[in-house]
Amino acid sequence: MQQLIYFFRKFKYFLFFLLLQCAALSLIFNNLNFHKSKYVTSASAVTSSLYNQAFSVSEYFSLKDVNNELLLENTDLRNRLRRRQKITILSDSTLVDTLKYFQKYTFSSAKIINNNFTRAFNFLTLDKGRNDSLYKEMAVVNGKGIIGITETVSPNYTRVQSVLNKNSKLNARLKDSRYFGSLKWDGRDYRVLQLTDIPRQAPVKIGDTIETDGKSTIFPEGILIGKVVGINNDTAVDNVIDVKLFNDMSNVGPVYVIKNLHKYEIKQIENTVNE
Numbered sequence: 001m002q003q004l005i006y007f008f009r010k011f012k013y014f015l016f017f018l019l020l021q022c023a024a025l026s027l028i029f030n031n032l033n034f035h036k037s038k039y040v041t042s043a044s045a046v047t048s049s050l051y052n053q054a055f056s057v058s059e060y061f062s063l064k065d066v067n068n069e070l071l072l073e074n075t076d077l078r079n080r081l082r083r084r085q086k087i088t089i090l091s092d093s094t095l096v097d098t099l100k101y102f103q104k105y106t107f108s109s110a111k112i113i114n115n116n117f118t119r120a121f122n123f124l125t126l127d128k129g130r131n132d133s134l135y136k137e138m139a140v141v142n143g144k145g146i147i148g149i150t151e152t153v154s155p156n157y158t159r160v161q162s163v164l165n166k167n168s169k170l171n172a173r174l175k176d177s178r179y180f181g182s183l184k185w186d187g188r189d190y191r192v193l194q195l196t197d198i199p200r201q202a203p204v205k206i207g208d209t210i211e212t213d214g215k216s217t218i219f220p221e222g223i224l225i226g227k228v229v230g231i232n233n234d235t236a237v238d239n240v241i242d243v244k245l246f247n248d249m250s251n252v253g254p255v256y257v258i259k260n261l262h263k264y265e266i267k268q269i270e271n272t273v274n275e
Helices: 002-010 012-031 033-061 063-083 263-270
Strands: 087-089 095-097 105-115 121-126 139-142 145-153 158-165 170-174 180-184 192-199 209-212 224-232 238-245 254-260
Touching: 121 145, 145 224, 192 224, 254 263
Parallel strands: none
Antiparallel strands: 087 095, 105 121, 105 254, 121 158, 139 145, 139 254, 145 158, 170 180, 170 209, 180 192, 192 238, 209 224, 224 238
8 A cells, every 4th residue: 555655646647647638639539520530530449440350350260160161061062063954855755964974973072181192192082981971982073173993991091092192094085075994093293194095086286184084983073183284195095195184182181072963873884794
């Protein structure tokens, strides 16, 4: 208590000055509209700035939740798009797809928790497994294109054979064309794959888009792969085409795992032994 009394005694003139200053400012802002409006405007600007800063910090820490919500929403939209694809009857005996790529697939979202891209045989690990209806030989893609194929599945995790794996072999075609071949990786540049077995007469040129052809039971038709960046004409029968991936395999995040609902039926009919 004595310290407080001593403080007031020591700074009594300064404190009295502050009191008079506050009183003067109060009279000015309450009685003069111009000064009052300036004060309100300045106070609002400062308050708004503080609110914006606080919101920016809060928004930054909530980005993870926002990304999760967007991933789930995109997954739902992809599934709805496939469900809305119907067949239009043109005549008594002819059926044609209303959309260019009519196939029965479902999509589920997952996250990559481990990714290798610097080895000759690269794999990725997803945070979902059999408990989430993931199985062997399912396509893995994202918004930019192909990622790989599921290989080994446990209850909660899945190992994916990356397209950057020398054992990987996918069917791919020249977009808007029926010319197709085998997509492989030579183990050199993680950005570039090789498309082989495409006939020489195929009209391939630099910049053309390569996509999945839908001839397998894994990838739907029309999934983007990359663009042509080189054509090797040294081979006698076919071209070896360098394809630069649309995906940056060193920086991939959320993915979609695609299930072909007719896969086992197709496999069963294809494996039927001729009588």
